[in-house]
Amino acid sequence: MCRIGSIKCREAVPPSLALRLMLPQQEGHDNSGFALVMQDLEGAFSHYKETPLLSLATTPEGLRLVADHMAALGFVQLAQWVPEVDNRAGLNMAAMPRYVFSNYDWPEVYRYRGQKDREELLLDTRLALRRLLEEHDAGYVYSFWPDVLTLKEIGDPADIAAYFRLWDDDGRLVARNIVAQCRQNTNYGIVRYAAHPFFLQGHTLCANGENTLFTRNREFQQSLHRGYTGFESDSQCLLYTLHYVHRELGWPLTYYKHVLTPLPAAEAASREDGEVLGLIRESLAQLEINGPNAIIGLLPDGKMLACCDAKKLRPLVIGGDGDMVAMASEVCALNAILPARDKEKDIYPGERELVVVDNGLELQRWLQ
Amino acid sequence: MAPVKRKAPRGEVAAQAVSVNDLPWLVRHDAGRCVLCGACTAACTFGAIEAKLPPAGASAAEREARKEAGEDGRPVIVQKAEAAHACTGCGMCEKVCPAGAIRPVRNPDNRWAVLSRTHGEPARRGGRGGRSVVEAPPRERTLDAVVIGRISQMTDPALDSERHTFELRSPLGRLLRPGELPLRVEDGRLVLAGETPPVRWIYPVIFSDMSIGALSTRAWEALALAVAWLNEECHLPVRMSSGEGGVPTRLLESERLRYFILQIASGHFGWNRIIESLPRMKADPAAVLIKVGQGAKPGDGGLLPAAKVAPHIQAIRGVPGATLHSPPNHQGLYSIEEAVQKMHLSMNAAFGFRVPVAVKCAASATSVAVYNNLLRDPYHICGGFFLDGMLGGTGAAYSVSLEHTGHPVVSVVRDCYRAAAGPGLQGRIPLWAGGGIGMNGDAAADAFKLVCLGADGVVLGRLLLQLLGCVGNEHGRCNACNTGYCPVGICTQDPRLVRRLDVDRGAQAIVDYMRAFDAELRKLLAPVGNSALPVGRADALVATRRDVADRLGIAYAC
CATH class of the missing domain: 3.20.20.70 (Aldolase class I)
Incomplete structure (x- = not known):
């Protein structure tokens, strides 16, 4: 089945831990890949936390195109990390020729600009690079944001790990937050952009399930913000809704759950804040989901969140030991990396619950 | 313009005359089953039917046969041959008839399309559209082609x-x-x-x-x-x-x-x-x-x-x-x-x-x-x-x-x-x-x-x-x-x-x-x-x- 997971840790941890979280959940046929977003990086990236990091999977031509484009925009490359891949035969994966992670210094004109302007620049740059690479069929750009790295590939998750030598734990690729997904491939026309987690302006999200109101979500979102694009996966809508509610509207995080899965009208109306809830529902009905989904999200400030659909049709469990909190579709995943935790304290978020983990690993359980 | 009325001499065909076969519905009445209760004529709001004595038979033999069958002087239900009293097929007569002796049937040979526009007045009606007065196959609806x-x-x-x-x-x-x-x-x-x-x-x-x-x-x-x-x-x-x-x-x-x-x-x-x-x-x-x-x-x-x-x-x-x-x-x-x-x-x-x-x-x-x-x-x-x-x-x-x-x-x-x-x-x-x-x-x-x-x-x-x-x-x-x-x-x-x-x-x-x-x-x-x-x-x-x-x-x- 499709499965999601995340780790939030006091000390930076390597992707191998995410693999140990994900692989026990594998059941049956699986070949659609492994993807992760890492935030709050240490190791090779520890000196460049303030500068935007570009995550690319590309061809040599794509690399040239990107370099030219970035130079034209005035971005100056500060550092680059290219994983040493294991090209041995027999790995079940479709590798791209180049995987490149580059830190850039801000263009001169943006040195003194505000945070908001810089964030818009990063988005516009990523979207432009994406169009450029698509036009030349020259690869993929996943994220362009300070202190965030994205790695995605299609194929057998264990083979992908072998290819990128993720088991080696050489200390160069480590982070305090990791969001990961592996999934059963039900769609053999899959493209890399369809692989979770998805990223937009510091917001990361992966989901398990089927967004049955995908068409409705997409038709509304595609005119809502220039960053709401692609729609290769129905779960991208869940990220865009998070981004819209949290960043664009600036509403408190708890309203994300109210927008996704509003309370039944009669129940909402009887509450003190019923009028506000009613208005939100009326205004954002097109962003509701009505299908089975479990969701893990990561915010720009490092807060991690989890919630489910209103019918609670997909599993999700959260557990921790004081130094680490992990979220996963199945409890076997937690048992693999947190065997000594107090299992009594595991949280299975309810259909009306939003769980938020802050950077002190404190959990807030908020009921709708 | 008021219609010109001229009574045709017996036996002569008058092209403009209306017969029941020009109307959209024909009333079928089975005199043999009719119990002469009159409910159908009372129920018909359009005055499309009336009770009448049948015209005397043309021949002595026919008159004799009717007398023997006990039908001499017995009224029958007939449909009026008038556009103003055309049967609409509503079927109230059938609904009230205790003997199942009467019912309207659709008339594929009707001339209603031309008869319904008299006196310079456009035809009017209620109901839904659908070219429907003459018998027509049901219109295929778009929603029926969607599942x-x-x-x-x-x-x-x-x-x-x-x-x-x-x-x-x-x-x-x-x-x-x-x-x-x-x-x-x-x-x-x-x-x-x-x-x-x-x-x-x-x-x-x-x-x-x-x-x-x-x-x-x-x-x-x-x-x-x-x-x-x-x-x-x-x-x-x-x-x-x-x-x-x-x-x-x-x-x-x-x-x-x-x-x-x-x-x-x-x-x-x-x-x-x-x-x-x-x-x-x-x-x-x-x-x-x-x-x-x-x-x-x-x-x-x-x-x-x-x-x-x-x-x-x-x-x-x-x-x-x-x-x-x-x-x-x-x-x-x-x-x-x-x-x-x-x-x-x-x-x-x-x-x-x-x-x-x-x-x-x-x-x-x-x-x-x-x-x-x-x-x-x-x-x-x-x-x-x-x-x-x-x-x-x-x-x-x-x-x-x-x-x-x-x-x-x-x-x-x-x-x-x-x-x-x-x-x-x-x-x-x-x-x-x-x-x-x-x-x-x-x-x-x-x-x-x-x-x-x-x-x-x-x-x-x-x-x-x-x-x-x-x-x-x-x-x-x-x-x-x-x-x-x-x-x-x-x-x-x-x-x-x-x-x-x-x-x-x-x-x-x-x-x-x-x-x-x-x-x-x-x-x-x-x-x-x-x-x-x-x-x-x-x-x-x-x-x-x-x-x-x-x-x-x-x-x-x-």
Whole structure:
């Protein structure tokens, strides 16, 4: 089945831990890949936390195109990390020729600009690079944001790990937050952009399930913000809704759950804040989901969140030991990396619950 | 010009003479089974049949045979060979005959198309369009070529239609965009900091605008009773539009006014009473509906023939007893923007901006342009766009309008939804679709498909009359709503005919149908895995015809 997971840790941890979280959940046929977003990086990236990091999977031509484009925009490359891949035969994966992670210094004109302007620049740059690479069929750009790295590939998750030598734990690729997904491939026309987690302006999200109101979500979102694009996966809508509610509207995080899965009208109306809830529902009905989904999200400030659909049709469990909190579709995943935790304290978020983990690993359980 | 009358000498053929075989229906009478009770002639409101002695036989032998059979001097039922008394096929004679001796049969050789336009008068009738007086195959409807083809099968679970909780509510009122909401963050919570337009969340079905006048008061009362029962006993917040012609004062001043949508059409009939009742209203109406046009006779105003303008109708409408023909336009309105400013604003103001004001137009090739404009109205005072398709029914219309004007509603709904979705304005002004919904009896399926195509809800009209007992259909049966001779007492003001309608049983039939509708709607939501109305979820549908798939932008399946 499709499965999601995340780790939030006091000390930076390597992707191998995410693999140990994900692989026990594998059941049956699986070949659609492994993807992760890492935030709050240490190791090779520890000196460049303030500068935007570009995550690319590309061809040599794509690399040239990107370099030219970035130079034209005035971005100056500060550092680059290219994983040493294991090209041995027999790995079940479709590798791209180049995987490149580059830190850039801000263009001169943006040195003194505000945070908001810089964030818009990063988005516009990523979207432009994406169009450029698509036009030349020259690869993929996943994220362009300070202190965030994205790695995605299609194929057998264990083979992908072998290819990128993720088991080696050489200390160069480590982070305090990791969001990961592996999934059963039900769609053999899959493209890399369809692989979770998805990223937009510091917001990361992966989901398990089927967004049955995908068409409705997409038709509304595609005119809502220039960053709401692609729609290769129905779960991208869940990220865009998070981004819209949290960043664009600036509403408190708890309203994300109210927008996704509003309370039944009669129940909402009887509450003190019923009028506000009613208005939100009326205004954002097109962003509701009505299908089975479990969701893990990561915010720009490092807060991690989890919630489910209103019918609670997909599993999700959260557990921790004081130094680490992990979220996963199945409890076997937690048992693999947190065997000594107090299992009594595991949280299975309810259909009306939003769980938020802050950077002190404190959990807030908020009921709708 | 008055017809020239000339009696043809016996045996001579008169080309202009009318015979029963020229009429759309033939009355078959079996003299052998007839018990001579006379019920059929009493029941026939159109005077199409009469009891007569048969003409004496031509020969002595025939006279003798009749005498031997005991039939000499025995009357038989004969059909009148007069266009003014043409049988409409309503079948009341068959209904009342204790012996099964009489019934109307369709006459494929009729010349009705030419006979119905006499005295220089265009033909008129009620019912739905469909070139239907002559026998015609049923028109294939677009919605019949659309099926719900995206079923939750292991990708996600289908729901249990009987046990799961569903929320079947649709908006009526102007919905603001998220950025327009007057909300402020205070202590980590959103609080309201301003006014918003009124919005009603109601059942996705509205009972259509059929006026007192078009309907008998008892038929209107039956609908109103059903609405109250559905709201108060069945938890189905169905609303009913008054139609153009006013509302009884007792209802205007009752709490139950909240179930009703007050319609204002181009004749403004009934609004004196409404305005006079305003200070005494205990509840706000559900909405105000500005009727610009209707699907059955687009571009034409309401038509209430003099035969139906009885004294109580004159009183409620404040008019003399004459044919009432509303103008095709609201006087003084010449554009969309101006209509919004004048009419919408004054209606909003009349009810203190507490009542949504919606507009109903005949579906048209111009509907998208109108909707686009309304969506951009800066005052946020249009609370609904009602589209009435050409298969909508009517109490009276010129046949030429019924048959040859109008626009199917399905593609217009889809076009409006997509036009709104382009700039992200879908859902701001609810789309309500009417005109032929439930023609085949499956209103829930029609409603669900239209919802997936972008409608927020549907409007039912003719189907409700059929539930009350109307026998009219799209193949030329009855459809005499314009005559004042409605054989089941629904579309007439003749007190003798109105008595034929049992108000309570009629209301019961509508309530029962709506309960079934509700269960059926759940049966359609459950397999696609949705517990609320999936407005605009066109991916839940597939079309079995390529042209329909292409036009509506849904997948083709075969």
